[in-house]
Amino acid sequence: MPRIDGPNIDDVRQFGRQVDFGRADEDYVRWRPGFPVAFFDRLYALGIGRPAQRILDVGTGTGSVARGLAARGAEVIGLDPAISLLESARTLDRESGVTVTSAVGRVESLQFPDKSFDVVTAGQCWHWFERERAAAEIHRVLRPAGRVVIGHFDWLPLDENVVAATEALILFYNPAWKLAGGTGMYPQWLTDLAEAGFDGLETYSFDLSVPYSHEAWRGRIRASAGVRASLDVEQTQRFDRALAELLSRDFPEEPLRVPHRVWTLIGWVPSA
Numbered sequence: 001m002p003r004i005d006g007p008n009i010d011d012v013r014q015f016g017r018q019v020d021f022g023r024a025d026e027d028y029v030r031w032r033p034g035f036p037v038a039f040f041d042r043l044y045a046l047g048i049g050r051p052a053q054r055i056l057d058v059g060t061g062t063g064s065v066a067r068g069l070a071a072r073g074a075e076v077i078g079l080d081p082a083i084s085l086l087e088s089a090r091t092l093d094r095e096s097g098v099t100v101t102s103a104v105g106r107v108e109s110l111q112f113p114d115k116s117f118d119v120v121t122a123g124q125c126w127h128w129f130e131r132e133r134a135a136a137e138i139h140r141v142l143r144p145a146g147r148v149v150i151g152h153f154d155w156l157p158l159d160e161n162v163v164a165a166t167e168a169l170i171l172f173y174n175p176a177w178k179l180a181g182g183t184g185m186y187p188q189w190l191t192d193l194a195e196a197g198f199d200g201l202e203t204y205s206f207d208l209s210v211p212y213s214h215e216a217w218r219g220r221i222r223a224s225a226g227v228r229a230s231l232d233v234e235q236t237q238r239f240d241r242a243l244a245e246l247l248s249r250d251f252p253e254e255p256l257r258v259p260h261r262v263w264t265l266i267g268w269v270p271s272a
Helices: 021-031 037-045 064-070 083-096 131-141 162-173 188-195 214-222 233-250
Strands: 012-014 017-019 054-058 075-080 101-104 117-123 142-155 199-212 256-268
Touching: 021 083, 037 064, 037 142, 037 199, 037 256, 054 064, 054 131, 064 075, 064 083, 064 117, 075 083, 083 101, 117 131, 131 142, 131 188, 142 188, 162 214, 162 233, 162 256, 188 199, 188 256, 199 214, 214 233, 214 256
Parallel strands: 054 075, 054 117, 075 101, 117 142
Antiparallel strands: 012 017, 142 256, 199 256
């Protein structure tokens, strides 16, 4: 059976505001979509996620990436500072019929020996880390010719679309939120890996449209860093009512077709 060990560390900080995804656990589990199947298919074609590979998934959250890799036969450990999210991951793992070992911890101080893993993955989380320390620790625990995979699956704010309108509303209720206006591309992260000693860096991306009902979009947004993970219950409820009114008025057709981008960065540890 998977196990959870280590201290209870549920909070992270960014931009001077406490961000705790544990507060958004219910919405996070129900409404945040995992990476699409195509993400795992492309990694598999590149030799990542193969049977018997030992993989560490850092910042695992509710385990979307870890589960996708374990379903393809890899031996996966999912690491996260939030026990509540790891517990949800265990439930989802059981429902999916896969086994993932869970451990509480932070990527900046990994409690694993040198050269322990074939692959380390980080899905939807690199921006939360102390990136220089994270890259160095990942390099340390990877075996020669091991690979790191940084993946993101982001909504795209386009002119006057539902994403742009939603981001504007988040900023009205949470002006400290700093993640609006993204393009789903992170070229600066190549520097993080290069400076840590990774080689053969490569990136790729592809776009797709994700359908959401109004209820599902509201749940997805409540589970974001700018809303329930940062705001209190009353503020979140006020925001959610405002978003429901915005959707009904300006985007009444269901399902919403929300553009997303998958972006992936892969780096190698030199073999000699």
